[in-house]
Amino acid sequence: NIPTRVKLIDVGPRDGLQNEKQPVPAAxxxxxxHRLQAAGLKEIExxxxxxxxxxxxxxxxxxxMAGMTRQPGVRYSVLTPNMKGFExxxxxxxxxxxxxxxxxxxxxxxxxxxxxxxxxxxxxxxxQAALAAGIAVRGAMSCTVxxxxxxxxxxxxxxxxxxLMKGIGVQRVDVADTIGVxxxxxxxxxxxxxxxxxxxxxxxxxxxxxxxQALSNTYAALQMGVWNFQSSVxxxxxxxxxxxxxxxxxxxxxxxxxxxxxxxxxxxxxxxVDAGAFxxxxxxxxxxxxxxxALLNK
Ligand code: HMG
Ligand code: MG
Numbered sequence: 001n002i003p004t005r006v007k008l009i010d011v012g013p014r015d016g017l018q019n020e021k022q023p024v025p026a027a028x029x030x031x032x033x034h035r036l037q038a039a040g041l042k043e044i045e046x047x048x049x050x051x052x053x054x055x056x057x058x059x060x061x062x063x064x065m066a067g068m069t070r071q072p073g074v075r076y077s078v079l080t081p082n083m084k085g086f087e088x089x090x091x092x093x094x095x096x097x098x099x100x101x102x103x104x105x106x107x108x109x110x111x112x113x114x115x116x117x118x119x120x121x122x123x124x125x126x127x128q129a130a131l132a133a134g135i136a137v138r139g140a141m142s143c144t145v146x147x148x149x150x151x152x153x154x155x156x157x158x159x160x161x162x163x164l165m166k167g168i169g170v171q172r173v174d175v176a177d178t179i180g181v182x183x184x185x186x187x188x189x190x191x192x193x194x195x196x197x198x199x200x201x202x203x204x205x206x207x208x209x210x211x212x213q214a215l216s217n218t219y220a221a222l223q224m225g226v227w228n229f230q231s232s233v234x235x236x237x238x239x240x241x242x243x244x245x246x247x248x249x250x251x252x253x254x255x256x257x258x259x260x261x262x263x264x265x266x267x268x269x270x271x272x273v274d275a276g277a278f279x280x281x282x283x284x285x286x287x288x289x290x291x292x293x294a295l296l297n298k
Contacts, residue, residue: 004263006264007227008041010041011206011230012232013029015236017029017057018237029046033076034068035275039267042074046064046068049078049080082126085126090133099138100140102141102178103142103157104147106147123139128169131169141162141194144190144193158194162198166197173204177206177217178206182217184216184220187205200227203228204228205221206230207221214248229254231251231253232249233252234276235247235249235253235289250292255267276292
């Protein structure tokens with residue numbers, strides 16, 4: 001009973017680029033967004049409104065949001081950890097804001113400088129204000145399988161975070177394997193742990209490929225009926241507060257898997273590979289995607 005249609009959210013411009021040491025010009029980020037939407041992506045995570053001292057690469061959030069040409073039917077999302085971030089984001093009219101919590105206390109502290117409970121207190125007014133302004137709200141749940149500081153994360157922690165997210169009005173959540181240590185069974189347990197509070201239609205799978213398990217984990221999530229997934233064109237990424245974690249699973253690899261399963265994504269794989277080649281060459285490297293590598297060398 002795997003889904004016949006899947007929606008992919010490309011998080012490359014945000015999750016993918018946030019960790020780049022070299023400055024990436026806003027014009028390049030804008031071009032990336034344009035290429036992703038031209039390839040058929042209907043959801044793009046564009047940027048974040050966080051402290052530029054913590055994440056300098058996202059300091060051009062306004063420039064990118066104001067400079068891109070929006071395509072009707074595409075949802076543009078941005079990260080907002082607190083009211084300060086939300087107020088800045090509001091001026092740029094995102095379709096969705098993302099509050100981002102963690103299933104592990106240590107990661108919450110390192111990433112957003114507060115406990116899980118404090119983070120929920122900060123998110124609550126953001127969610128309220130967003131919904132009042134007609135903006136959708138997603139909750140990212142980091143470290144639902146493992147944490148770079150605490151090791152394995154118990155499913156009960158995920159259930160607790162999902163309950164807190166639901167309690168403040170978050171509409172859907174990402175079950176994120178932030179450091180890519182998950183295997184199919186563990187990822188299925190994390191999804192199962194979320195289900196008491198969010199149904200399968202409101203859960204997005206977010207997998208990193210550190211141990212090469214992301215596609216298997218995607219398939220395991222599909223088997224549970226998950227049909228929303230996040231991925232990063234050219235496998236961009238790695239989290240600044242998750243040492244050693246590689247990028248998100250590449251969108252190209254996920255699309256290839258889904259095409260092979262006769263699952264409709266609405267994405268043109270060749271155009272997507274070109275988008276990945278574009279950003280990779282801007283970064284001076286090759287795409288971190290097996291499918292892109294294969295197709296580019298054909
Ligand atoms: P803080 O220091 O605790 O906040 O940081 P504060 O309220 O005490 O403020 C300190 C300073 O930050 C002040 O400036 C504020 O104005 C400023 P100062 O007076 O010192 O000049 N500030 C802000 N500036 C811009 N935008 C804001 C903002 N808020 C405060 N929104 C804070 C708290 C959350 C801001 C900080 O810890 C931060 O920015 N962290 C970065 C978090 C981040 O972006 N992490 C990466 C994304 S999460 C991720 O990648 C995982 C995920 O993708 C899932 C996965 O991949 O698996 C979601
Ligand atoms: Mg990620």
